[in-house]
Amino acid sequence: MMSAALDSFAPSIAHLRTIATPVTEYRVLPFGVDEIDSRLGAGGLRAGALHEATAQSAALVDDAATTLFLAGIAAREAANTGGPVLWASCRADLYAPALEQAGLASANVIYAQSQDDAALLAVIEDAVRDGTPSAIIAEASKVAMVATRRLQLVAAEADMPVLLLRRRRGRDQDPFSEPSAAWTRWRIGSAPSARLDVAGVGRARWSVELARQRGGASFSLIVEGSDETGRLAVPAELGHRAAETAGTARYAAA
Amino acid sequence: MRPPERPSLQLPIDDDPGACSVPRGGGWRPGAKWARSSAQSREEVEAQIASLPVHAQPPMRELGRRSEAASHPYKAPTLAPRVIAPAAAPVQHAPVALVGKVGRREEVVAACTGAQALGIHPGMAATHARALVSDLDFRPAEPDADAALLDRLALLAVRRWSPIAAVTPPDGLWIDLAGCDHLHGGEERFCRRLVAFCRRAGFTARVAVADTPGAAHALARFGKGDLIRVGPHGTADALAPLPLAALRLAPTALAAARKFGFDRIADLLPVARGPLARRLGLPAITRLDQALGGVPEPITPRDDPEVPAAERRLLEPIGTAEAIEQVMGDLLRDLAVVLQAKGLGARSLRLTCLRVDGTEQLVAVGTSRPTREVSHLLRLLKLRIERIDPGMGIEQFMLVAPHTEPLDAVDLGAVLAGETLVRDPSRLVDVIAGRIGVRSVFRIAPVESHVPERAVAHSDPNEVPGNWPAWQRPIRLFAHPEPLHRVLALMPDQPPRRFEWRGKTYKVVAGDGPERVHGEWWRRDAEVWAVRDYYRVEDETGGRFWVFRRGDGFEDDTGDLSWWMHGVFG
Numbered sequence: 001m002m003s004a005a006l007d008s009f010a011p012s013i014a015h016l017r018t019i020a021t022p023v024t025e026y027r028v029l030p031f032g033v034d035e036i037d038s039r040l041g042a043g044g045l046r047a048g049a050l051h052e053a054t055a056q057s058a059a060l061v062d063d064a065a066t067t068l069f070l071a072g073i074a075a076r077e078a079a080n081t082g083g084p085v086l087w088a089s090c091r092a093d094l095y096a097p098a099l100e101q102a103g104l105a106s107a108n109v110i111y112a113q114s115q116d117d118a119a120l121l122a123v124i125e126d127a128v129r130d131g132t133p134s135a136i137i138a139e140a141s142k143v144a145m146v147a148t149r150r151l152q153l154v155a156a157e158a159d160m161p162v163l164l165l166r167r168r169r170g171r172d173q174d175p176f177s178e179p180s181a182a183w184t185r186w187r188i189g190s191a192p193s194a195r196l197d198v199a200g201v202g203r204a205r206w207s208v209e210l211a212r213q214r215g216g217a218s219f220s221l222i223v224e225g226s227d228e229t230g231r232l233a234v235p236a237e238l239g240h241r242a243a244e245t246a247g248t249a250r251y252a253a254a
Numbered sequence: 255m256r257p258p259e260r261p262s263l264q265l266p267i268d269d270d271p272g273a274c275s276v277p278r279g280g281g282w283r284p285g286a287k288w289a290r291s292s293a294q295s296r297e298e299v300e301a302q303i304a305s306l307p308v309h310a311q312p313p314m315r316e317l318g319r320r321s322e323a324a325s326h327p328y329k330a331p332t333l334a335p336r337v338i339a340p341a342a343a344p345v346q347h348a349p350v351a352l353v354g355k356v357g358r359r360e361e362v363v364a365a366c367t368g369a370q371a372l373g374i375h376p377g378m379a380a381t382h383a384r385a386l387v388s389d390l391d392f393r394p395a396e397p398d399a400d401a402a403l404l405d406r407l408a409l410l411a412v413r414r415w416s417p418i419a420a421v422t423p424p425d426g427l428w429i430d431l432a433g434c435d436h437l438h439g440g441e442e443r444f445c446r447r448l449v450a451f452c453r454r455a456g457f458t459a460r461v462a463v464a465d466t467p468g469a470a471h472a473l474a475r476f477g478k479g480d481l482i483r484v485g486p487h488g489t490a491d492a493l494a495p496l497p498l499a500a501l502r503l504a505p506t507a508l509a510a511a512r513k514f515g516f517d518r519i520a521d522l523l524p525v526a527r528g529p530l531a532r533r534l535g536l537p538a539i540t541r542l543d544q545a546l547g548g549v550p551e552p553i554t555p556r557d558d559p560e561v562p563a564a565e566r567r568l569l570e571p572i573g574t575a576e577a578i579e580q581v582m583g584d585l586l587r588d589l590a591v592v593l594q595a596k597g598l599g600a601r602s603l604r605l606t607c608l609r610v611d612g613t614e615q616l617v618a619v620g621t622s623r624p625t626r627e628v629s630h631l632l633r634l635l636k637l638r639i640e641r642i643d644p645g646m647g648i649e650q651f652m653l654v655a656p657h658t659e660p661l662d663a664v665d666l667g668a669v670l671a672g673e674t675l676v677r678d679p680s681r682l683v684d685v686i687a688g689r690i691g692v693r694s695v696f697r698i699a700p701v702e703s704h705v706p707e708r709a710v711a712h713s714d715p716n717e718v719p720g721n722w723p724a725w726q727r728p729i730r731l732f733a734h735p736e737p738l739h740r741v742l743a744l745m746p747d748q749p750p751r752r753f754e755w756r757g758k759t760y761k762v763v764a765g766d767g768p769e770r771v772h773g774e775w776w777r778r779d780a781e782v783w784a785v786r787d788y789y790r791v792e793d794e795t796g797g798r799f800w801v802f803r804r805g806d807g808f809e810d811d812t813g814d815l816s817w818w819m820h821g822v823f824g
Contacts, residue, residue, distance in 0.1 A: 059797060060730065060797075060822045061795075061796070061797030061798060061799070061822050061823075061824075062797075063730070063822075064728070064729045064730050064798075064822040064823060064824040065824040066824075067729050067730070067824060068729050068824030069824070071729075082677065083677040084677065084679050084682075086682070086686075092733070093730050093731060093732065093733065094729070094730065094731075095706075095710070095727055095728055095729060095730060095731035095821060096698035096710050096722075097700075097706075097709060097710070097722040097725075097727040098727040098728055098729040098731075098823070098824075099729065100721060100722055101724065101726070101727065102729070102824075105721060106697060106698055106699060106700065106719045106720070106721065106722070107697075107718040107719060109697065109698070110679055110682065110683065110695065110696075110697055110715050111695070111696050111697065111698060112686045112690065112694060112695050113690075113694050113696075114690045114694060115690070119689065119690050122689055123686050123689050123690060126685045126686065126689055127682055127685065127686065130681060130682050130685050132677050132678070132679055132681060132682040133682060134677075190795065190796040190797050190798070190824070191795075191796045192763070192792075192794065192795060192796040193764075193792060193796060195763070195764065196764070199764070199765070199766075200764060200765075200766045201764045201765065201766045201790050201791070201792050201798065202764075204796075204798060204823065204824060205796060206824075225824060
């Protein structure tokens with residue numbers, strides 16, 4: 001009796017499995033940093049998904065760090081798949097030479113500058129359905145829950161990462177207070193970098209906080225900013241690094 | 255420049271009995287001027303004079319009114335302005351003259367009748383004309399635009415009137431009417447319709463019909479009247495009174511002809527060909543023979559590239575978006591077949607929807623690369639459905655591709671061997687451009703400039719731009735640098751220690767620099783000595799800024815040593 005009931009359920013369970021895609025069945029974009037990848041659900045960001053990031057504070061420097069964080073992810077994806085990255089925004093203050101230094105050469109980026117967020121979301125959706133870009137980065141402030149769900153669905157269908165930079169509408173407004181269907185939500189801010197032994201500015205450090213992820217816990221971490229291929233790094237232990245730096249300096253002096 | 259020649263008037267005799275040689279009451283003398291029946295009446299001559307432009311009207315004295323004082327024989331006579339009745343055709347616009355460059359001087363190249371009445375004539379120096387009539391509407395002549403317009407007119411002639419029609423620069427059209435005139439109701443009717451068409455379009459047209467293109471060309475420009483028809487075998491007689499310039503001769507040949515006393519075409523006709531060719535050159539003889547029909551002169555017609563088009567007429571008028579989309583798909587499939595047969599791809603599409611009430615709805619899409627892919631074009635057209643107002647229903651659709659480019663098979667390379675194709679972004683670009691406009695999709699290309707805000711420029715999204723030099727640059731660059739206050743910095747080349755920006759104080763813990771950017775002296779005078787020293791600084795919370803100081807700290811010319819924020823690093 002029991003087994004008969006189970007048998008009748010068996011196809012529907014298989015059906016349910018196909019709907020709730022198992023963790024291992026989708027393509028992932030690893031960061032290449034064990035400390036982050038091990039804490040993400042499937043060993044990296046899901047490729048066909050919507051990922052949101054916002055600045056930790058209203059300061060422009062945090063906004064810049066968030067921009068570079070997303071640019072790094074897109075740069076690595078573009079290097080893998082060979083397609084252009086679509087950068088959709090309503091503003092024009094992005095400086096392309098710096099994007100090139102984050103791994104997104106001018107040959108790899110197509111910009112779309114729309115009048116308002118509604119047109120921007122329509123453009124993103126069209127672009128995802130088109131399937132040409134390897135990744136899409138969008139800067140928007142007003143994104144409703146329904147819009148994020150639509151984006152998540154089309155992104156999953158096209159297996160294309162959609163990276164949404166949520167901008168603050170007001171000084172004290174937190175974009176993550178609104179609900180969203182995004183797969184992961186990140187909060188990025190700048191952190192003091194390691195002092196060099198010589199005068200000058202070292203590699204940037206960011207405080208990366210994963211505020212929410214599906215199928216995983218949130219965490220926060222200090223990482224070193226993306227290099228020219230868009231890769232992050234985890235800073236070495238302070239004492240260890242200091243010793244290393246001192247060693248090289250000594251050799252150089254000798 | 256020689257002023258235009260004054261038309262010769264047949265002057266009336268003076269009615270004044272004291273001035274006349276024959277007393278009024280006297281007997282009749284055969285041959286007396288006043289007794290000629292063919293003489294024009296005073297009214298006729300007055301009307302003739304009034305119809306002339308002001309500057310061409312003869313002075314009073316020339317008309318024989320001796321009651322006025324004679325002009326001084328040595329001083330230049332001043333033209334007395336004569337009050338005339340308004341011209342028969344009322345002038346709807348201010349007098350216009352076109353000014354263009356002829357050789358190395360600015361000349362009036364064309365003047366309307368109103369301007370000619372004010373004494374402006376083609377060939378006059380532009381400054382002279384401006385001095386004469388200060389408030390005349392002077393506009394620059396656009397020969398290229400004129401030529402383009404004439405070309406369009408020729409295309410229209412090819413499509414509507416005769417398959418053989420060509421432009422005769424700079425101002426004429428040849429239309430071969432042989433075998434076509436009956437389609438337009440005969441030569442006479444066709445000419446009148448042509449003149450009426452040109453009047454409606456805003457042109458003044460002169461039409462001549464003759465046996466040869468050369469004769470028609472000459473008569474249309476130098477003949478009497480706006481509409482001249484020369485019957486078969488009447489060419490030589492019609493051409494005889496025309497000046498030699500009508501034969502399209504070279505200026506040297508014209509000068510030679512003037513020297514030898516040849517004034518009109520009639521003078522050339524009886525002269526033996528051999529000596530004539532030695533005097534005027536062989537091309538002049540060829541031109542004469544072409545005009546008379548001795549030498550053929552074929553017209554090379556303006557070719558009319560056939561525009562690919564597809565059309566659907568519906569049994570019932572439709573109005574829903576789904577139905578329109580269905581028709582769009584059908585039309586695109588039809589058009590794709592036409593395009594493929596010709597090896598073309600569409601760069602733009604125009605869909606005309608004819609509504610039941612007789613009006614048209616027009617939508618158009620453009621693509622950045624030639625394509626005939628139905629699904630892609632349908633997606634672009636679907637974006638335009640919301641702009642179609644079906645009204646009571648649409649019963650006919652026409653899809654044309656006004657702009658096409660060759661599209662052939664594409665080399666796939668070694669795809670089977672695993673080589674991946676570079677994804678063509680043109681479809682994506684089309685989709686986005688259809689949504690937010692062509693100017694809103696772009697790539698950013700490097701410009702060779704060290705000034706940061708000038709180093710980037712928007713470029714074509716389908717072209718792959720180059721790279722920038724690897725200097726450290728901020729991810730967000732302000733369009734206008736923002737001033738910093740209370741800056742503490744060691745001169746001349748140390749980054750600031752602290753500064754105030756947007757009302758907040760920042761304490762700098764590390765800095766790189768300076769990176770010196772010199773002004774671009776070839777752009778502006780103000781930049782000849784200008785210097786910016788850029789520093790990358792980090793504050794105690796890890797924020798990185800790109801600040802610069804105007805001036806190098808030694809020379810006053812290089813800047814006022816003020817500090818500015820130009821961008822933020824991530």
